[in-house]
Each structure stands twice: as structure tokens, then as C-alpha cells.
Amino acid sequence: DAKTTQPTSxxxxxxxxxxxxxxxxxxxxxxxxxxxxQIHSQGPQYIIHGLKxxxxxxxxxxxxxxxxxxxxxxxxxxxLRDTAVYYCIAGDTGTASKLTFGTGTxxxxxx
Amino acid sequence: xAGVTQSPTHxxxxxxxxxxxxxxxxxxxxxxxxYQQALGQGPQFIFQYYExxxxxxxxxxxxxxxxxxxxxxxxxxxxxLLLGDSALYLCASSxxxxxxxELFFGEGSRLTVx
Numbered sequence: 001d002a003k004t005t006q007p008t009s010x011x012x013x014x015x016x017x018x019x020x021x022x023x024x025x026x027x028x029x030x031x032x033x034x035x036x037x038q039i040h041s042q043g044p045q046y047i048i049h050g051l052k053x054x055x056x057x058x059x060x061x062x063x064x065x066x067x068x069x070x071x072x073x074x075x076x077x078x079x080l081r082d083t084a085v086y087y088c089i090a091g092d093t094g095t096a097s098k099l100t101f102g103t104g105t106x107x108x109x110x111x
Numbered sequence: 112x113a114g115v116t117q118s119p120t121h122x123x124x125x126x127x128x129x130x131x132x133x134x135x136x137x138x139x140x141x142x143x144x145x146y147q148q149a150l151g152q153g154p155q156f157i158f159q160y161y162e163x164x165x166x167x168x169x170x171x172x173x174x175x176x177x178x179x180x181x182x183x184x185x186x187x188x189x190x191x192l193l194l195g196d197s198a199l200y201l202c203a204s205s206x207x208x209x210x211x212x213e214l215f216f217g218e219g220s221r222l223t224v225x
Contacts, residue, residue: 034212043115043201043216044154087153097144097205097214098167101153 001100002027002090009106018075022088025069030092035073037084078109115217117202123223124192132187132220136204143185146201197224
């Protein structure tokens with residue numbers, strides 16, 4: 001799996017958009033970009049994934065650059081409940097259960 | 112619809128002992144994966160079970176073993192416990208037929224080795 005690089009921590013004001021970047025410059029053509037988050041003392045929660053095109057669901061939007069070397073997860077209106085560690089993972093569906101988590105970005109949403 | 116359930120939630124063992132952790136997958140899921148999460152780190156893949164067989168394995172010693180039952184539930188066994196085995200053990204389930212990479216995680220079993 002390709003290595004991903006994320007900032008260690010970020011802050012966001014409640015109600016504002018949270019934009020979490022991720023670099024995956026060595027991603028291969030068949031590897032997806034997955035985002036999970038882990039709220040304190042809970043198991044990781046799937047957010048979204050994509051291959052080439054931008055993706056949106058009820059939780060977030062995923063913007064992938066055209067060269068696929070980086071991506072951004074967007075939480076459009078962050079709330080205090082979005083405070084968590086966010087993990088960006090690159091992997092193919094053949095090893096979809098074998099996700100390689102890094103240390104993620106700790107997002108703190110404040111009033 | 113019950114999600115992934117794990118037991119026990121917390122347990123304390125001493126070095127050299129053995130431990131068994133249990134996981135019931137989300138209803139309808141047939142694949143179970145186990146992860147170890149040390150304090151301050153991301154989860155690390157241990158192994159995956161499908162059709163009662165170990166299908167993939169991460170970089171963990173043979174002291175870590177598992178089992179999957181016909182009802183898709185699973186056990187993780189760790190023998191000869193070391194202090195470094197202290198961690199949160201997470202179970203994740205998925206449906207192999209729609210292998211999209213969306214895993215459903217349980218709340219985990221927190222193991223402390225003294």
C-alpha cells in the first residue's frame with residue numbers, strides 16, 4: 001500500500017468547513033483513497049473513499065487531485081462531535097480488509 | 112440491526128498468560144479482520160478470516176492466532192502474553208461479495224498486560 005502523509009493536528013471552528021489534507025504521492029493506479037475517523041474510545045468509522053473522481057456522501061466530500069498524488073477530505077459544517085482522529089489510507093480493494101493506518105490527523109473542533 | 116460486537120470490553124492479564132477475545136460481525140457480513148491499536152498509534156492489521164480460514168496476515172508472530180466459526184463470529188487468541196501486547200484490539204467486519212473497503216469496526220477490547 002502507498003504511504004500517506006497527514007498533518008498531525010488541525011483546529012476548526014464549529015460551523016465552518018474542515019479541510020483535511022492528505023499526500024499519497026506514490027499511490028498506484030488501482031489504489032483507492034479511504035478516509036476513516038476515530039472518536040475517542042470508539043472503533044474507527046468509515047467516512048468515504050474514492051479512486052479518481054470526487055465523491056460526496058452524507059458525511060463528507062472527498063476531493064482527489066487530477067494526478068492523484070493528494071486529496072482533501074471536507075466536512076462542510078463541522079460540529080463538536082466531529083472532533084476525532086482522521087485517517088487517510090491508500091489501498092486496493094483486493095486488500096480492502098488489510099488497511100494500513102498511519103497516525104492520522106487529530107481534528108479539534110472548537111466553539 | 113446489530114453492529115459489530117466485541118467481548119470482553121476490558122481485561123487484565125499477566126505476562127505469560129493466554130487471552131481469547133471474541134467478535135460477532137455485523138449482521139450479513141461474512142469476513143472478519145482483527146487489528147491491534149497501541150496507545151497513540153493507528154490500528155495495525157493482524158489477520159483476516161473468511162470461510163473459516165485465515166486469508167491474509169499482517170506482521171504479527173505466531174503467538175497471535177484466530178478462528179472463525181460457521182456463524183461468521185471470530186476469536187483472537189494471544190499466547191505467552193508480553194507487556195507490549197497491551198493494546199486495544201479491534202474487530203472489523205465486511206461482506207466479501209461487495210469488497211469496497213468499507214469496514215465496520217467494533218468498540219474494541221482493551222487488554223492490559225501486567
